Amino acid sequence: MKIDSIQNGIVLDHIQAGRSMEIYRLLGLNRLDCSVAIIKNARSTQMGKKDIIKIADRIDINLDVLGFVDPGITVDIIENGELVEKKHVQLPEKLVNVLKCKNPRCITVSEPHLRSEFLLTDREKRVYSCAYCDTRYHR
Amino acid sequence: MRNLLNITDLTTGEIDELITVAEDIIANPEKYQDVCRRKKLATLFFEPSTRTRLSFEAAMLDLGGNVLGFSEASSSSTSKGETVGDTIRVVCGYADIIAMRHPKEGAPYAAAQVATKPIINAGDGGHNHPTQTLTDLLTIHRERGSFENFTIGFCGDLKFGRTVHSLVSALARYTGIHFVFISPEELKLPRYIIDNTLDKQHLSYEETNSLEEAMPRLDMLYMTRVQRERFFNEADYIRLKDTYILDPEKLEAAKPDLCILHPLPRVNEISVEVDNDPRARYFAQAENGKFIRMALIMKLLGLKA
Structure with a gap:
């Protein structure tokens, strides 16, 4: 299968196979006007298979979302068909408006306009806790 | 601020x-x-x-x-x-x-x-409920003179009891405290407190469902109410609410200088006959x-x- 390379834009590479649609949703890529290609199960020497997302525009990417979903993702910035920058993401300390608390007793459930905040409370186990009620969320 | x-x-x-x-x-x-x-x-x-x-x-x-x-x-x-x-x-x-x-x-x-x-x-x-925890800490300090080297039992609803969770995390900062958690299986201390506080800080603790068995070892006993408002299912509340009732008979096996605390209000978990025992400190605690x-x-x- 052949997907054209992009001239100016962003390539999200080394996504764990099967995670690309979650990233597409969390980053709100459906709202973009430019071309977006999702490649699932691409062959990878490192990972066996991987997903890739190509975005034909230089948009602001929420790196925290990427780090939360998959800290192994790389972000390639393409200008005039050349790779000009490669960014590595990491597990973010704080997630804002990414997750919704599942605790029915949490104030963010009864007042949904409140800004959702989750804090990384266990890096090793990749556990985030709601800043309001401390409900734990395992990634 | x-x-x-x-x-x-x-x-x-x-x-x-x-x-x-x-x-x-x-x-x-x-x-x-x-x-x-x-x-x-x-x-x-x-x-x-x-x-x-x-x-x-x-x-x-x-x-x-x-x-x-x-x-x-x-x-x-x-x-x-x-x-x-x-x-x-x-x-x-x-x-x-x-x-x-x-x-x-x-x-x-x-x-x-x-x-x-x-x-x-x-x-x-x-x-x-941090000011309840501060109240509990002041009471423990006034009763014992320090926060070190004693055995404290927590009895009753350890799952939903926010006062227990906060007090355990506050006492975890001090050394030489042995924790005894006394509860029915359904109301045990949440796993995350055991993992993140007790095990992580290598604290000394045990879990049991027998108040009688634990009583002779305790220097402090923190009783709690099974809270009706925390249950989604009324039948579960009714089944568990009277699991532990502290009465003069149970206190016969306790140390003479035991200190009994309770965040109040109590329902049935401490018999009113215990109120006149000098070891009952829960009203002083409220003050x-x-x-x-x-x-x-x-x-x-x-x-x-």
């Missing part, structure tokens, strides 16, 4: 400082009677409470300040659909410091995001709540005697 939303907002040094001030207030109350003159405390109780609200109000009055507020959500604009944030923004224009209780977990955190005056969490659902809240109000307002 400082808030107190969770007991972990305070360092060990700050807790020690609050206890020192509270003990000085007990010894020299007249020294503190005008510290908060012309200051106002708003007590915003979106959920009913007796002890906590009255002890906050008594604390502010004993500091020479004034109080205003409401004691249930139905007498506030919450009943008209007002958000916590809007209520807090308005009250910040009227008061110098706010103590709030709310049935929703995290409501004080939401309040603190918009507040321009210090917020004290006076209980948010089953989540945190200590006023003194530690006086110390806390002063600290958050940046005032000294």
